[in-house]
Amino acid sequence: MPDTPPGNTPYAVRAYRPEALREALRKMLLIRKFEEGAEECYMRGLIHGTMHLSIGQEASAVGACMSLGDDDKITSTHRGHGHCLAKGAGVDKMFAEFFGKETGYCRGRGGSMHIADVAKGNLGANGIVGGGLPIAVGSALSAKRLGTGAVTVCFFGDGANNEGAFHEALNMASIWKLPVIFVCENNRYGMSVPTERSTAVKNIADRAIAYAMPGVTLDGNDFSAVAEAVDGAVARARAGDGPSLIENVTYRTRGHSRSDRNRYRSRQEIALWTERDPIPRMAKMLVSHGVMTEDDVEKMEAAAADEIASGIEAARSAPEPGVEDATRDVYTVHSEAME
Amino acid sequence: MNAESSVRGEVHELSYAESIRDAMDIALGSDERVVLMGEDIGVYGGAFQVTGSLVHKYGEDRVMDTPISELGGAGVAVGAALTGLRPIFEFQFSDFSTLAMEQIVNQAAKLRYMLGGAVSVPLVMRLPSGSGTGAAAQHSQSLEAWYGHVPGLKVAQPSTPRDAKGLLLAALEDPDPVLIFEHKLLYKMKGPVPSGYYTTPIGKAAVRREGTDLTIAANSIMALKAEEAAKTLADEGIDAEVIDLRTVRPIDRETVLASVRKTGRLLCVYEGVKTLGVGAEVSAMVAESDAFDFLDGPIVRLGGAECPIPYNPKLEEAVVPQVPAIIRAARDLANGAI
Ligand SMILES: Cc1ncc(C[n+]2csc(CCOP(=O)(O)OP(=O)(O)O)c2C)c(N)n1
Ligand SMILES: [Mg+2]
Numbered sequence: 001m002p003d004t005p006p007g008n009t010p011y012a013v014r015a016y017r018p019e020a021l022r023e024a025l026r027k028m029l030l031i032r033k034f035e036e037g038a039e040e041c042y043m044r045g046l047i048h049g050t051m052h053l054s055i056g057q058e059a060s061a062v063g064a065c066m067s068l069g070d071d072d073k074i075t076s077t078h079r080g081h082g083h084c085l086a087k088g089a090g091v092d093k094m095f096a097e098f099f100g101k102e103t104g105y106c107r108g109r110g111g112s113m114h115i116a117d118v119a120k121g122n123l124g125a126n127g128i129v130g131g132g133l134p135i136a137v138g139s140a141l142s143a144k145r146l147g148t149g150a151v152t153v154c155f156f157g158d159g160a161n162n163e164g165a166f167h168e169a170l171n172m173a174s175i176w177k178l179p180v181i182f183v184c185e186n187n188r189y190g191m192s193v194p195t196e197r198s199t200a201v202k203n204i205a206d207r208a209i210a211y212a213m214p215g216v217t218l219d220g221n222d223f224s225a226v227a228e229a230v231d232g233a234v235a236r237a238r239a240g241d242g243p244s245l246i247e248n249v250t251y252r253t254r255g256h257s258r259s260d261r262n263r264y265r266s267r268q269e270i271a272l273w274t275e276r277d278p279i280p281r282m283a284k285m286l287v288s289h290g291v292m293t294e295d296d297v298e299k300m301e302a303a304a305a306d307e308i309a310s311g312i313e314a315a316r317s318a319p320e321p322g323v324e325d326a327t328r329d330v331y332t333v334h335s336e337a338m339e
Numbered sequence: 340m341n342a343e344s345s346v347r348g349e350v351h352e353l354s355y356a357e358s359i360r361d362a363m364d365i366a367l368g369s370d371e372r373v374v375l376m377g378e379d380i381g382v383y384g385g386a387f388q389v390t391g392s393l394v395h396k397y398g399e400d401r402v403m404d405t406p407i408s409e410l411g412g413a414g415v416a417v418g419a420a421l422t423g424l425r426p427i428f429e430f431q432f433s434d435f436s437t438l439a440m441e442q443i444v445n446q447a448a449k450l451r452y453m454l455g456g457a458v459s460v461p462l463v464m465r466l467p468s469g470s471g472t473g474a475a476a477q478h479s480q481s482l483e484a485w486y487g488h489v490p491g492l493k494v495a496q497p498s499t500p501r502d503a504k505g506l507l508l509a510a511l512e513d514p515d516p517v518l519i520f521e522h523k524l525l526y527k528m529k530g531p532v533p534s535g536y537y538t539t540p541i542g543k544a545a546v547r548r549e550g551t552d553l554t555i556a557a558n559s560i561m562a563l564k565a566e567e568a569a570k571t572l573a574d575e576g577i578d579a580e581v582i583d584l585r586t587v588r589p590i591d592r593e594t595v596l597a598s599v600r601k602t603g604r605l606l607c608v609y610e611g612v613k614t615l616g617v618g619a620e621v622s623a624m625v626a627e628s629d630a631f632d633f634l635d636g637p638i639v640r641l642g643g644a645e646c647p648i649p650y651n652p653k654l655e656e657a658v659v660p661q662v663p664a665i666i667r668a669a670r671d672l673a674n675g676a677i
Contacts, residue, residue, distance in 0.1 A: 048652050049473025100651035111475050111650030127477030128435070129407050162406035163438070190407050192383035198406040264382045323657045327646040339645050 159190020220248025
């Protein structure tokens with residue numbers, strides 16, 4: 001940590017080296033370009049199935065991973081591309097997965113909704129809302145029992161907080177004081193239903209009190225605020241003091257998935273939140289604190305766009321999995337009797 | 340045999356989704372006890388646009404968006420059905436019913452029995468099901484055999500718009516819990532649907548095509564694939580009888596056995612995983628009966644591969660029965676090659 005005096009300097013600028021800050025912005029830009037590239041491939045009919053874009057939520061994904069190493073774990077959600085990139089995944093293997101290729105992270109078996117990079121500690125996106133919550137607690141239990149010192153960051157949406165799994169998971173994490181950080185990305189809606197119609201409490205972090213853990217609600221489009229809260233919770237978890245719940249209030253500017261007709265929200269609301277874009281905000285912070293110039297930001301954005309374009313190209317020409325391999329990996333030890 | 344209750348209305352072309360909506364509209368309009376419950380079934384119109392704009396006609400008190408709480412939501416529907424309402428509960432995907440297994444299997448299915456007949460649970464659940472949409476392993480399953488294994492539940496699988504409406508209205512008349520598996524690939528398919536009220540009997544299969552050389556017994560979308568296969572087979576001089584099971588619990592033994600007595604050959608086609616699936620039951624029904632004596636060849640099953648549904652489109656297609664595979668199996672069976 002640099003020893004500059006705090007003053008009005010945001011937490012992130014105080015806490016991280018300039019290289020780390022630039023890398024954080026680069027990842028946010030990469031996520032944005034990635035999502036736009038994925039969306040375009042999708043619109044052009046190059047990718048099948050469905051996909052959930054995290055445009056507008058980049059500060060949450062990247063901010064929450066700032067103090068994690070490759071040994072630390074995350075569990076992700078159906079809206080998981082950003083988490084995957086934030087935890088260090090490569091663009092090529094992600095796109096290869098979307099194109100259903102053998103070279104993809106899941107060898108073409110999972111697609112967008114199951115994107116994972118286990119080597120980097122991402123235990124996977126999830127097709128089941130709330131599915132990752134108890135798994136994150138299990139991962140934290142392993143870390144505690146095995147003494148690895150790793151923490152687990154569990155991403156989930158506001159909608160997931162009404163699943164039983166959420167409540168059971170938080171309770172167990174708390175009674176066993178496990179090193180897990182529950183990061184709720186509250187983007188106002190679970191598909192079409194706003195939190196005020198689905199959730200009895202005003203803030204999802206208010207649920208923390210029921211499970212005797214710290215809970216905080218913050219501006220999830222403020223990279224520094226996210227990083228500060230999660231870093232604190234990570235330190236607490238590593239010290240053996242148990243779990244925390246952090247609620248990043250954010251917004252998805254795109255529809256829930258491709259079939260969304262946006263009937264449940266207004267154009268004005270979308271426009272308002274588009275104004276609150278976390279990326280220009282982060283760029284402005286870094287420029288104003290002399291971490292980089294506007295010119296650097298532009299170059300970084302262009303480089304991200306290039307990386308995405310070449311990732312898509314590589315994915316398109318990558319090999320398909322063999323149909324005869326469809327029943328591979330159902331079990332760890334393959335047996336003919338199981339086919 | 341396939342008798343619907345008296346159909347008086349005119350016949351219109353409707354999609355499968357529209358005909359289900361039509362049934363729900365009739366039910367909501369004629370019975371105050373009917374409520375719809377599910378995720379995003381209100382202003383969103385349902386993930387597959389089945390409820391559509393019903394919320395605007397009947398209001399949020401009767402077309403209720405639930406939180407994302409499958410176990411709780413299904414349980415509320417069970418409790419409401421137990422005490423006077425007639426809920427129609429929509430799972431966004433049939434896969435998510437696994438989160439509600441407790442309430443469906445331990446409660447809805449067993450309450451009447453456990454309480455010695457003192458109560459009944461007139462609950463209808465709608466479950467969009469099946470593969471072919473590129474949604475991978477947690478959004479593509481065919482779970483009808485799971486629920487078909489549970490005494491106390493009834494399980495229907497309409498394959499046409501006409502049956503989708505008639506079975507839903509029949510389910511609403513039924514005093515016990517009925518799960519209706521709707522195939523996602525059929526929602527946009529159009530077909531003739533009588534207007535007004537009619538029911539399609541639960542427990543009756545439909546003979547979609549009469550034939551003498553072999554019986555193809557299939558469920559849901561596979562019944563349509565079997566019909567398509569039968570056309571090609573007819574060009575080759577093989578006359579297949581196609582049975583659409585329509586409900587798997589209760590399953591229509593008589594229609595299947597009568598057909599096998601006539602044709603002497605049985606091919607079962609179903610999308611669910613082959614092992615311990617619907618085809619196993621159909622095969623056993625024949626093997627255990629006098630129809631067995633009429634068999635001129637082995638019973639053949641074509642079912643889903645022993646794996647979750649993969650994302651890659653070619654793999655996804657390969658792991659469930661497709662028309663060419665049905666043709667091949669039927670041909671081999673009819674020609675005595677197996
Ligand atoms: C158990 C389960 N129920 C329902 C769904 C369908 N579904 C997928 S995402 C979603 C909304 C989730 O909302 P939230 O948790 O807020 O995440 P967001 O999409 O806003 O990122 C729903 C209802 C699902 N995938 N799994
Ligand atoms: Mg949400």
